[in-house]
Amino acid sequence: MKPTDSELEILHVLWTSGPSTVRQVHEALSQSRDLGYTTALKLMQIMHEKGLLTREESNRSHTYAAAVTEEETQRGLVDRFVETAFRGSASKLVMQVLGQHKASRQELDEIKKLLNQINSSDESN
Amino acid sequence: MKPTDSELEILHVLWTSGPSTVRQVHEALSQSRDLGYTTALKLMQIMHEKGLLTREESNRSHTYAAAVTEEETQRGLVDRFVETAFRGSASKLVMQVLGQHKASRQELDEIKKLLNQINSSDESN
């Protein structure tokens, strides 16, 4: 699946807040932007149809939850993005990001550590 | 500007091949997927209107060229992508990409070099 931007917003709410009602999601989204309640509802209904959300209907106000993990979703998005924006060159993307965005010392260290792991586990290249 | 996927395909042809006619672009795109000549034409006309392409009309078959560089376009795309898919965390994106895609020894070394530069030029974090 390739969630749209709006769908990603909703997924983020559910990933961080856990299973929620439409009202809760709508309230969270309203913090950052303007959208109607039924808009959120419709989006979540569609996402449910698509299999992006699960739905618990025992209460009158249904409870929705993400049916996909943040990890796997990001994996898909990254694949697609590397392909369309960087013609498959992941390292170019990494270079671009590192050059362009501030990262904390700690984050940089983590990245280095990961790089070292990759290096040592794959001496063939 | 935020080029669409189709627009990116055309930009890539122009970035790699240099200024080209619609026919040349159409031929290049036809290698990888199926699309009509007038579709390519229309897309390029729209991109010209948007200012993504320049157009040289001295010949009957106009010559188009990218009006934006690959570098700056990718910068914009990355910004947007970090925001929507990783809620602003560039380092998370980097980690995800590194974990997920193969890179050559040489690429990894380049990335490390860049990391060291960042580290040493910013001792404050």
Place this chain on the structure above:
DNA sequence: GGTTTGCTACGAAATTATTCGTAGATGTCC
């Protein structure tokens, strides 16, 4: 010079995403 070929411009259909209004059902509160 008439036919064929190749090009642009234009309109419009098809698709997808986003948005919201309204209707109908159900629950809540005096």
Place this chain on the structure above:
DNA sequence: GGACATCTACGAATAATTTCGTAGCAAACC
């Protein structure tokens, strides 16, 4: 029980993207 609030479902308007057909013009070709 009646008024009000809250929820779902649904239809539909709007917008953006992608697609292609057709028309009109200019060039090239016997």
